[in-house]
Amino acid sequence: AQTVTQSQPEMSVQEAETVTLSCTYDTSESDYYLFWYKQPPSRQMILVIRQEAYKQQNATENRFSVNFQKAAKSFSLKISDSQLGDAAMYFCAYKSRADKLIFGTGTRLQVFP
Amino acid sequence: GAGVSQTPSNKVTEKGKYVELRCDPISGHTALYWYRQSLGQGPEFLIYFQGTGAADDSGLPNDRFFAVRPEGSVSTLKIQRTERGDSAVYLCASSRSGGSGANVLTFGAGSRLTVL
Numbered sequence: 001a002q003t004v005t006q007s008q009p010e011m012s013v014q015e016a017e018t019v020t021l022s023c024t025y026d027t028s029e030s031d032y033y034l035f036w037y038k039q040p041p042s043r044q045m046i047l048v049i050r051q052e053a054y055k056q057q058n059a060t061e062n063r064f065s066v067n068f069q070k071a072a073k074s075f076s077l078k079i080s081d082s083q084l085g086d087a088a089m090y091f092c093a094y095k096s097r098a099d100k101l102i103f104g105t106g107t108r109l110q111v112f113p
Numbered sequence: 114g115a116g117v118s119q120t121p122s123n124k125v126t127e128k129g130k131y132v133e134l135r136c137d138p139i140s141g142h143t144a145l146y147w148y149r150q151s152l153g154q155g156p157e158f159l160i161y162f163q164g165t166g167a168a169d170d171s172g173l174p175n176d177r178f179f180a181v182r183p184e185g186s187v188s189t190l191k192i193q194r195t196e197r198g199d200s201a202v203y204l205c206a207s208s209r210s211g212g213s214g215a216n217v218l219t220f221g222a223g224s225r226l227t228v229l
Binding site: 004006033035037042043044045046047050091095097099100101102103104105106 | 219
């Protein structure tokens with residue numbers, strides 16, 4: 001069975017600095033997708049970034065980028081120029097093509113002014 | 114609709130009561146998912162619909178939990194004889210079928226269930 005592991009329960013960063021959130025996963029499949037979702041106190045799960053496993057190039061969305069290491073089954077999220085509004089729970093998630101989305105346990109990110 | 118809508122936003126009930134939680138997905142999304150999120154945890158998969166049929170219900174914890182999607186749009190999660198351990202946020206998500214968009218789930222704001 002596929003699993004997703006987030007080993008950092010909490011992280012903190014100063015405004016304007018860079019922070020990296022870690023995620024590892026376990027799968028025997030070769031075709032899958034990886035996601036980072038943000039969940040603020042409002043509970044709404046918001047998609048931050050998506051990576052398709054067959055693409056070697058790391059995905060980037062403005063200040064958010066990933067470091068996808070397929071062989072190591074690692075998928076970290078880098079947030080550059082952190083803003084107060086980035087404070088939230090961040091969930092790493094895995095999905096094979098026709099299957100359910102599997103989440104990690106989350107990392108709480110605090111941003112200090 | 115423009116987003117995934119879940120009602121009620123909050124529900125408080127007594128142990129042993131029956132509860133229904135409703136999810137209205139994005140128009141045109143054929144796939145619908147239910148997740149349960151306990152405090153401080155990541156969402157746990159409950160059930161997935163493709164159209165009207167349950168494609169995967171392996172996450173339903175026991176036979177007190179049941180979900181339907183009779184017309185392939187709105188879904189209702191039904192919990193019988195509620196227990197205090199059922200207290201959680203119940204999240205619904207939907208996605209398109211086919212193409213790369215099929216793998217991007219859009220979530221609702223969830224229904225917080227509290228069983229006293």
